[in-house]
Structure formats: C-alpha cells, structure tokens
Amino acid sequence: MQREEKQKNKIAALYPMTKFYMALVVAIITLLLPGIQLKAICFICLCILAAASGAGKVFVKRMLKSIGVIVLILLIIQTLFYPTGTPIFSFWIFTAKWEGLFVALRLSLNFAGAGGAIIWFFSLTTERDFVLALEKAGMSPKASYVVLSTLQMIPVMKKRSQTIMNAQRARGVETEGNLIVRAKVFVPTLVPLVLSSIQGTEERALTLEARGFSVETPSTHYYDIHPGPMDKTVKVLTTVVLIIAVAGRILLWVI
Amino acid sequence: MGYIELNNVSFTYLLAKRPAMENVSLSIEKGKFYAILGANGSGKTTLCNIIRGFIPNFYEGEMTGEVMLEGKPLKDYSMEDLAPKMGYVFQNPFNQITGARDNVFEEIAYGLENFGVPVDEIQRRVERVMEMTNTAYLAEKNPFELSGGQQQRVALASILVLEPDILVIDEPTSQLDPKETERVFDIIRKMKETGKTIILVEHKIELVAEYADHVIVLENGKVIDFGEKHEVLSKLELQDHGIVLPQSVVLADKMRKQGMEIEPKLVTRDELKQELQRKYGR
Ligand SMILES: Nc1ncnc2c1ncn2[C@@H]1O[C@H](COP(=O)(O)OP(=O)(O)O)[C@@H](O)[C@H]1O
Ligand SMILES: [Mg+2]
Numbered sequence: 440m441q442r443e444e445k446q447k448n449k450i451a452a453l454y455p456m457t458k459f460y461m462a463l464v465v466a467i468i469t470l471l472l473p474g475i476q477l478k479a480i481c482f483i484c485l486c487i488l489a490a491a492s493g494a495g496k497v498f499v500k501r502m503l504k505s506i507g508v509i510v511l512i513l514l515i516i517q518t519l520f521y522p523t524g525t526p527i528f529s530f531w532i533f534t535a536k537w538e539g540l541f542v543a544l545r546l547s548l549n550f551a552g553a554g555g556a557i558i559w560f561f562s563l564t565t566e567r568d569f570v571l572a573l574e575k576a577g578m579s580p581k582a583s584y585v586v587l588s589t590l591q592m593i594p595v596m597k598k599r600s601q602t603i604m605n606a607q608r609a610r611g612v613e614t615e616g617n618l619i620v621r622a623k624v625f626v627p628t629l630v631p632l633v634l635s636s637i638q639g640t641e642e643r644a645l646t647l648e649a650r651g652f653s654v655e656t657p658s659t660h661y662y663d664i665h666p667g668p669m670d671k672t673v674k675v676l677t678t679v680v681l682i683i684a685v686a687g688r689i690l691l692w693v694i
Numbered sequence: 695m696g697y698i699e700l701n702n703v704s705f706t707y708l709l710a711k712r713p714a715m716e717n718v719s720l721s722i723e724k725g726k727f728y729a730i731l732g733a734n735g736s737g738k739t740t741l742c743n744i745i746r747g748f749i750p751n752f753y754e755g756e757m758t759g760e761v762m763l764e765g766k767p768l769k770d771y772s773m774e775d776l777a778p779k780m781g782y783v784f785q786n787p788f789n790q791i792t793g794a795r796d797n798v799f800e801e802i803a804y805g806l807e808n809f810g811v812p813v814d815e816i817q818r819r820v821e822r823v824m825e826m827t828n829t830a831y832l833a834e835k836n837p838f839e840l841s842g843g844q845q846q847r848v849a850l851a852s853i854l855v856l857e858p859d860i861l862v863i864d865e866p867t868s869q870l871d872p873k874e875t876e877r878v879f880d881i882i883r884k885m886k887e888t889g890k891t892i893i894l895v896e897h898k899i900e901l902v903a904e905y906a907d908h909v910i911v912l913e914n915g916k917v918i919d920f921g922e923k924h925e926v927l928s929k930l931e932l933q934d935h936g937i938v939l940p941q942s943v944v945l946a947d948k949m950r951k952q953g954m955e956i957e958p959k960l961v962t963r964d965e966l967k968q969e970l971q972r973k974y975g976r
Contacts, residue, residue, distance in 0.1 A: 567796070588793030595838045642789035645748055650792060650805035650852065651777045661803045661816050 450492035451563045454666040455572035457673050458564055461488075462556040464677050468684045469552025473691065475541065478548035485555050494562040498555075501562060506554045510547040517543035566590055568664055580658065584647075596632065603628050695765060696721030697891060698745060698860070703759035705740060705749055714740040716915045718759075727882065727892040729902040729923070732912030733936050738895045739785055741912065742862050745893060746782045747771065778809060781858035785865045785895075787845035790852070791837040798840070799824070799833040802852045809856070819855050826881055827851040828874070842869035850878065860891045867898060879905050903927055903940040903961040911937060924959040942966035 450458075465488070469481040489498040518527075521539025528535050561569075567587065574583045607627060647653075699722070705715040714737050722728060730738045743749040747768050750757040761768040763779075771779075784790050795801045799820060806816045824830040827847045832840065837848055846869050853861065863882075867875040879901050882892055896902055902909065902923070909926040911919040913935050919926050926932075928943050942963050946956045955973065960966045 584792075584794050587795075591793045591796060591836075591838060639786070639789045641752075642784050642786060643792070645752060645782075646784060646790045647792055647794075648748075648752075648773060649746075649777060649782045650856075651774075651808035652792075654774050654777060654808055654810075656808075656810040658807045659810050659813055659816070661800055661807055661813055663813075 448493040449669065450488070451494065452667065452669075453673060454664065454670045455564045455569045456576065457666065457670045457677075458560055459569070459572075460674060461677050462560040464681045465556040465559075466553040467681065469556075470549055471684060471688050473688075475544050475548060478545065478552060482548055482551050482555065485552060485559060489555075489559050489562070492559075492563055494559065497562040498559055501558045502551070502555060505558065506551050509550055509554075513547050513550075514540070514543045517546070567662075571660065571662075571664055580652075584652070596636070599635070600628055600632050603631055696762075697724035697764060698722040699760075699762040700744070701760045701762070703744060703761060704757070705744060706756045707740075708754040710755070712915075713756075714915050715744060718744075718915075718917050720910065720917065720920060722891065722893070724891050725886065725889045726907040727886050727905060728894065728908045728910060729906035730893065730895045730910045730912060731897075731899075731902070731937055736912040737915040738912055739864055740915070741910075742782070742864050742893065742895060746780055746862050747773075747776055748782075778856060779858055780860040780862060781853035781856055783850050783853050783861070783863040783866055785868070787842055787849045787869065790849035791845060793838070796836055797833065798829060798835050798837050798848055801837045801848060802829070802855055805852060805856050819857075823851045823855040826884075827854065828877060843871070843874060846870060847874065847878075850881070854881070854885070858890075860893070861885060862893045864895045865897070866894070867896065875901065897938075899927075899938050899940050900963070903942075904964075911935070924961055927961040928959040 453461075465481065465485050469478055469485075472478055472481060486498075489495055518535045518539040519533045521536045521542065524536035524538030526534045526536055527540065570578075570583045570586050574580060698720075700718050700720040703715060703718045704713050706713040718741065730741060732738050740749065743753060744757075744761060747761070749755070751769075751773070763771065768776075792801065792804055794804055802823060803816050803820045806819060811819070821830070824833065827850055829844070829847050829851050832844060832848065837845065840848065846866060850863070850866055853863075861882075867878050870878065875898060882894065883905055886892055894902075894906070906923050908921060909919070909923045910917060911926060911932060918935060919929065919932065927940055930939065930943070930947055933939055940961050940963075942960055942965065946960055946966055949956055956966075957969050960969055
C-alpha cells in the first residue's frame, strides 16, 4: 500500500519545487511589470493556470476569503480618501477620485498576483509534499518535523480545548456569553491545556529519541516523491518566460 | 555478571524532596521476562527510565550508582547505539504519537525510516507487526484520532517494528480490554521466544504470574523483593505492602488453613488446578 498518490492533472502532478518556482515567477513578473493592464494580464494568466491545473474551485474560494477582503478594503479606502484628483462621484462628505481608484487597482493587482501565486501553489501541493521536497533539497529533518507535527497538532489542540470547555460546562462554568464571560473561561481552559502539552512534550521528545530521530544515518522515505520527466521542460519554459518579462521590462525602461 | 546490572542506584528528581529510587541493585539476565510490580508512585516508571538511560541523560536530578549493559557502563553508550538496542514503550500512549506522520502505517514505519531501512523491508516489517498487534485495520487512520487503546497498540507496534534486543514496556495494557491485553502478553511471549529480554510494568497479576520469569517488587523507590516469580508471588506478606497476589496463591492459602495439603509456590490457576487434580481428583 505504498502511498504514491498519482495526480491525474499534469500540472498538479509536477514536483513541488517546480510548482513553487512557477508560483515565484508569476509573483515576480506581476510585481515587475508596470501598468494596470499588464498586471491584469498576469493575473488573468494566473487564473487560467489555476483552472488548467484543476484547482479552479479551491483557488477562487481561497482567493475570495483572503485577497478578496484585502482588495475590497483597499478599493474603498483609496478611492474615497485619496487627497486630490478628479472626482468620479460624491455623496455626503465623501468624494471618490479616479487617481485613488487607480492606486488601489495597482496595489490590488500586485496583491492578487503575488498572493494568488502562493495560494495557487498550496491548493495544488500538500504541506507534506512541500516539506518532503524541502527536506530533500537540504532542509534539516528537525525543521521538517517541527512543521509537520505542528500542522498535525493544531486540530488535536482544538479538540482538546473543546473537551476541557465541555468538562467545565458540565461543572457549571459559564462558557458562552459576552466577551468578559468568555475571557473568564479562557484562563481555566488554557492552563490545563498548556500544562498537559508541556508535560507531553517531554515524553514526546523521548519517544522521538527512541525512534531514532537523532540518528545520523541518512533516513529512507517510505512515502517518496521524485521530479518527473515533465519537470525539466516546465522549469526551462518558466525560465524563458521570466527572461522575456525581465528583458521586456528593461526595454520599456530604456526607451 | 548479568546482562543488565544496577549497582546501588539512587536517583532524586530535580527539586524533589526524597529520592524516587533508593539503593537499587538488580541483575537482569538475557532472554528473560521481568515484571515490575508496585503501587502508584513507587518508582516503576523511574526504574524503567534508569534502565533505558533516559535517567540521568534526559531527566534532571541527582543520580548515584551505576548501570551496566553487557559489562559496559550505560553512560558510555551513545543514544545512537542505544536506540536500536533498547526499545521503550511509555506509559502514556498519546505522547508516543510522534506527529511526524498522518497515518498509522507511516507512524509505525517512522523509526525504520530514521534508521535508514530500505523501503521494501519497511513494508514487510510494518505489515508483520501490524498483523501481530491487530492494528492493520487502522493503517490509513490518523494516529491522533485513535482511541486510547488503539494508540497504545500503535505505540507498542512502533517499537516492536524496530526489533530491539531489550524491550522496556511501561503499563502497555492500561487501556486495553481483556482480549487485547491477552494479545499483548502473547506478543511478549513470542518476543521472549526469539531471545529478547523483556522488562514490563504491569498491574494485571494473573497474567504476570502466568507469563513472567522474574518479578521485581517496588515500594517507595526501594526494591522490597526480587526473584523468580514462584518465589516472590507466593509470599503472602507482600499483601501487607499493598501488592495484590494471584488468586491461586490466596486460594491455596485458604485451603491450607482448612487443613488441605497443598504444595507451596503455586502461582497460576493451572498450577493449582493440576495440584488439586493430582491430590484430590478422581
Ligand atoms: N519528572 C519528575 N519530576 C519529579 N518527580 C517525579 C517525576 N516523575 C516521577 N516523579 C516522582 O517520583 C516518584 C516515582 O514516580 P514514578 O516512577 O512515576 O512511579 P510509578 O511509575 O510507580 O507510578 C513519585 O513520587 C513521583 O511523584
Ligand atoms: Mg508509572
């Protein structure tokens, strides 16, 4: 039952580092190119890439939840509070200005391009694969353990604090209500949670020791990932795109 | 010269008022099964940690005396040498889930990965251990989402898979039902048959009486009795120290008081049954 999950989608199946490089290049190009139109084109390309890699739905959902909120705030603040410029419309004491709108759009597209590239990457790549790739690229196994175990512990901690809350509710402690009520419960919930985790840490460290965590011999990977034949091609193509973009930017700057 | 020797070992945890282990001397033979008995807080876990070398290497405190493994002081072994030689299953199963892997199969495989065992051998060894510990059906589950008893079996499997020469196991059946408990003892018996040395903390006295070779009895950090199981477990005075004795020992004592003639030192149900059949059976 070797866990070699074969991704059906060709882009999603690329090696994490390849995808990471692509995301990085998309982010760099978006930030590098001047003007709203060019940045918008970059963002559209990213959206197409997301759709083509079969992560369209997740991408849109995550974008709206994070970048979408930032963009909305930017648009409102910049448009309404830009100090000088040509008015678009005005109501009450506010006047919306074209200049503000443009500044906001520029910033938004930068966010959408760079942030979106990262979001795209993580909608295609599991943390596990990413960390494994980093480890193979030379990151210390200790660092990769910290990342993976932390990611795993978060839901466990959530569940535990829920259990403690329930226990306290059963003892008649008020756990719902306004902020002050909640704050009062917070401390008695936190103390056992922290104490039990600290106590656990000691034994967990020894457990790792008992499992050969600090043994110097190079470890094997039961679940493993390797770059495929496509990866090299994609990397070269991505580099070509990057070079063209940089060259174009320099050309625009010179003339 | 024993396989493992403790020479007059005492240990006081940092900031503790009294020693958790006091003047303990033991000699442990290779390939035998030792059970540690004692009330809560009597120092069973501390003794395990001393034998495994986590005391004084990891837990802070004052230690005197010496622990020897195969004639060499334990402190001269590196952690790297010791890890594959001596497996340790902790008391609390939850803390033994490493969190490095998100399914049971890979959690059990994790130690083998660290020791650089080839993948096809990992596959073989993990499958075998899962079979043995009845954890195969959990292979795809997240180890953190298991019940206490399931985690306990995964913790045991994670150490068994390393195939260490010595197994130190601290209360491995505290959250298991009788069937799973019996399975654990059966595994330990099989391990012993392959020449492994077993040191087990366990409260379930009937099983200790049946499976163990030697018994170590602790009270307040001191060894109050140590020896072959028939010798130790038939001592009625241990009851005054809060030790529960096997039913057959208590029963035989009652029968003797009724005037029946019963051989001393019968510690398992079968031993008593055979004796009764021999003397009183038709
Ligand atoms: N990490 C520690 N720090 C301080 N004292 C400890 C620690 N662990 C155990 N003790 C104390 O040492 C004594 C023996 O504990 P332990 O070996 O855990 O007993 P047992 O396993 O038999 O229940 C107890 O009095 C306990 O409170
Ligand atoms: Mg204990």
